[in-house]
Amino acid sequence: MKADLILYNIGTLVTAKEIEKSSIMTNMENIEIIDDAYLAVKDGKVLETGKQPVPEELKGENTVMTDAEYKVVTPGIVDSHTHLVFYGSRENELPLKIKGIPYLEILRNGGGILSTVRATRKATKEQLTEKALETLDRMLCFGVTTVESKSGYGLNLEEEIKQLEVNRELNKRHPIDIVSTFMGAHAVPEEYKEKPHEYIDEIIKMLPEIKKRNLAEFCDIFCEDEVFSVDESRKILNTAKKEGFKLKIHADEIVSLGGAELAGEVGAVSAEHLMAVSDKGIEELYKNKVIADILPATSFNLGKNYAPVRKMIDKGVDIAISSDYNPGSCPTENMQLVMQICSSQLKMTPAEIFKGVTLNGARALTLDEKTGSLEKGKNADFVVYDTDNINYIFYNFGINHVKDVYKNGKLVVKNKHKVY
Known part of the structure; x- marks a missing residue:
């Protein structure tokens, strides 16, 4: 031939x-x-x-x-964890971070994710699309050819659908392949602040509608102290699984809550962040063949601990490496910088890093038969x-x-x- x-x-x-x-x-x-x-x-x-x-x-x-x-x-680089579609920016939080105010405290006081939710809800689909297209152009020029894009800045059915429909439009208009993830469980919206359990019921009601419209392949959740507990995460993820979603989980980012263990229990494709993962959590990732998707530029930007990568590699866990591009904790499109942080701070070898951003990135999106x-x-x-x-x-x-x-x-x- x-x-x-x-x-x-x-x-x-x-x-x-x-x-x-x-x-x-x-x-x-x-x-x-x-x-x-x-x-x-x-x-x-x-x-x-x-x-x-x-x-x-x-x-x-x-x-x-x-x-x-x-x-x-x-x-081509596979960036398997991003929050691509949003509006506004959060440089106003920079002085707070410099002073050492914790991320969860900023969120508790209506900042962080909730700040971006307010801006994203006000934005039109066209505004979100144009902003994301500019971002994708920058990612492409840094070598990225496949991107996962999570919703989670809408936090109600109408606005979550808006974000996911933007993902679909981006996939038609840009060379980079977009993999769509529903993350209605990114935070509890302000209107449910006093009744968070009711919002969990709302997320569960969203799942069949998102699936019916074929707007997302994965479902993700922020399993974290003061956000969604392990029990709440289990309930949402198991429901999502029954609806036909593949599962991801923001696990053990700030507090060692047991998110990695839950990822193994529910059969998640990947557990993401993992800066505070326990030894038992690492064991469960290995045993259940869950991809550990690490986001070192977030640790770099927040001045936090890095995920214990060498310990996970020594255990035999497969590592994917992603940018976590988002408006708060990691506003960078430069995956090469992410890779360089892996080298200088995590002491990963070039071969380990390239496997993490190519083949294992594709595995974290179940795309390894097609790309990576x-x-x-x-x-x-x-x-x-x-x-x-x-x-x-x-x-x-x-x-x-x-x-x-x-x-x-x-x-x-x-x-x-x-x-x-």
């Missing part, structure tokens, strides 16, 4: 294909990395990868031959970095190393600028 596109002279090709683990590898390092490589694409899918020279049988008269100039090529690695038949989503070795991406931090981005085999970012 003749390829439509062949990238040749690839200095280092990180396919992220899982390989047999050697005795010196962690469970996060067992990905294929090929030096002096080529990548062939057909009909928007990966046709073949390998070590040069390029097989002649892949070349046809219409094959586009592109010299990668010995740069690094990796799968450059294997035959998978989407040809890949990034060309303007460097000749993977270490440099982590060494020179805080800048954008992306040169080009391809989505389904089509060039969508060229020389750091969108061209779609």
Whole structure:
């Protein structure tokens, strides 16, 4: 079969294909990395990868031959935890955070999530869409090709539907693939402040309507002290599961509440944040094959502890790495910065980090049969970095190393600028 596109002279090709683990590898390092490589694409899918020279049988008269100039090529980044659709911003809270006022105290006094809820409810669908499209353009230029987008800034049926419908519109209008998550259980809205149990009943009533409209694949909940308890989270998640949703859970972010244990119990695909996860919680993640989705830029921004990544890796837990892009605790679209924090602060190796933002990111969205690695038949989503070795991406931090981005085999970012 003749390829439509062949990238040749690839200095280092990180396919992220899982390989047999050697005795010196962690469970996060067992990905294929090929030096002096080529990548062939057909009909928007990966046709073949390998070590040069390029097989002649892949070349046809219409094959586009592109010299990668010995740069690094990796799968497109999968950002598997974001709060993409919202309105307004929260820089007014910055002085409070600098003074050390806790996040939950800001929320308790009507700030935080509730502040964004007020702004998002006032915004039109068109305003939300245009704002999110600008954000997606920035993400794309940093190498992101798939994004999970949670609702949770509406906190009533009408407004949650509005956010989720924006997700659907974004998926039609932007090259990045959008995976939609319903998170009506993000906080208790102000109108239910004195009757939080009634809001839990409202969330349960929302679930069948969201599913009927096919607006979300996942259901998520903020299982946290002063937000939703383990028992309340269990009730909502089990109901969501019966309605046909896959499950995610914001677990053990601030307080070690037992969210990771609950994730294992209810069969969640991923448990997210995990800065305060217990040893028992780590055991349950491993035992139940729950992806630990860590959000290190949130810890960095809030000045909080990081998730115990090395302990989880040593236990054999699969780690995904995400941005947690949101207007409060992590307003950054720069996934390369997130990756660099993993290197400098969490002491993760380049191979571990690339597995976390590609293959395991896709696993956290149950998309690993389609994307997350450059294997035959998978989407040809890949990034060309303007460097000749993977270490440099982590060494020179805080800048954008992306040169080009391809989505389904089509060039969508060229020389750091969108061209779609």
